[in-house]
Amino acid sequence: MELEDYYRQFAQLKRAPNRIFPETTRHKAPHKPLLLLAIMEMIARGEITSRFISIADEITELNDLFSAYWRALMPITQTSSIAFPFSRLHSEPFWELVPLPGRQISREAINGVSSVSQLRQLALGANLDEDLFRYMTYAESRTKLTDALLRACLSDQGQTILMAELGVQHQAFRYSLELEAKAHKIKEPSTEVPYADAVRDQGFRRVIVNCYDHRCALCGVRIVTPDGHTAVEAAHIKPWSQFKDDDVQNGMALCRLCHWAFDEGLMSVDGDYRVLTSRQMTAAPNAAGFLITLAGRPIIGPKDQALWPDLGRLSWHRHYVAVGL
Numbered sequence: 001m002e003l004e005d006y007y008r009q010f011a012q013l014k015r016a017p018n019r020i021f022p023e024t025t026r027h028k029a030p031h032k033p034l035l036l037l038a039i040m041e042m043i044a045r046g047e048i049t050s051r052f053i054s055i056a057d058e059i060t061e062l063n064d065l066f067s068a069y070w071r072a073l074m075p076i077t078q079t080s081s082i083a084f085p086f087s088r089l090h091s092e093p094f095w096e097l098v099p100l101p102g103r104q105i106s107r108e109a110i111n112g113v114s115s116v117s118q119l120r121q122l123a124l125g126a127n128l129d130e131d132l133f134r135y136m137t138y139a140e141s142r143t144k145l146t147d148a149l150l151r152a153c154l155s156d157q158g159q160t161i162l163m164a165e166l167g168v169q170h171q172a173f174r175y176s177l178e179l180e181a182k183a184h185k186i187k188e189p190s191t192e193v194p195y196a197d198a199v200r201d202q203g204f205r206r207v208i209v210n211c212y213d214h215r216c217a218l219c220g221v222r223i224v225t226p227d228g229h230t231a232v233e234a235a236h237i238k239p240w241s242q243f244k245d246d247d248v249q250n251g252m253a254l255c256r257l258c259h260w261a262f263d264e265g266l267m268s269v270d271g272d273y274r275v276l277t278s279r280q281m282t283a284a285p286n287a288a289g290f291l292i293t294l295a296g297r298p299i300i301g302p303k304d305q306a307l308w309p310d311l312g313r314l315s316w317h318r319h320y321v322a323v324g325l
């Protein structure tokens with residue numbers, strides 16, 4: 001197949017018309033093009049390396065991209081799951097679901113899929129058409145496919161919005177690699193082009209969440225939903241607002257509760273990487289639950305020693321943020 005054949009297939013994507021979808025999507029379901037764009041970005045990152053796209057493993061990164069593109073276009077009240085386009089793309093000539101052994105892919109089975117757990121009961125993943133995958137691996141043809149997809153599926157305004165978001169996501173990925181390289185003292189981040197806040201936020205989040213493998217450094221909670229949502233956030237030890245410090249050693253992955261308690265100074269970390277809790281948590285009428293049982297326990301850091309939080313920055317936190325240790 002030629003590249004132009006895929007432009008045609010993109011222009012003919014079956015997308016449900018519905019007024020709940022905004023004008024930017026031409027009032028048609030944007031799921032399929034958004035998933036295809038997320039897959040192309042994953043190929044550009046080297047995270048998808050074959051035409052078989054697995055959903056058997058954690059799909060956090062693919063889901064993060066799909067969600068970011070979705071949020072750029074859709075009203076805040078509308079949510080979605082990548083399970084919709086992942087299954088419904090089966091009706092397109094370039095996409096084929098690979099069933100679990102013994103399962104049949106039927107229209108009824110596909111129509112019953114609305115979550116990733118349901119999708120996993122049906123399929124191992126999907127195969128992209130061989131030629132299409134090959135085109136997606138080359139930067140030049142990938143750019144052309146992206147343009148064709150945007151033009152085919154979105155209004156002019158929608159194309160502009162999504163082009164900007166594609167740029168943010170790609171730069172955030174590059175920024176996260178720079179932060180990791182800096183932690184390994186391989187390279188200083190480039191200072192020539194200052195990154196936009198949205199890029200920086202997401203790049204920092206990506207590197208921290210990945211190097212802590214989605215586990216809260218203070219309480220050890222690790223929950224990733226089948227849809228790839230994670231319970232942890234990337235916390236700065238010395239606040240970004242004051243110090244503009246995105247070093248990996250100035251970060252920890254924390255669940256929402258620990259993040260809040262850490263920022264409030266109700267939890268901290270000592271010079272031996274042990275959890276400290278504040279007396280204020282136990283003051284009546286508070287009920288801090290399991291948080292106070294964490295006192296004295298070792299924190300859970302990244303596998304890679306070079307990425308652990310810096311003791312100097314933790315000492316700053318004990319000094320200037322923590323209260324009633």
Ligand SMILES: [Zn+2]
Nearest residue numbers: 216219255258
């Ligand atoms: Zn926690």
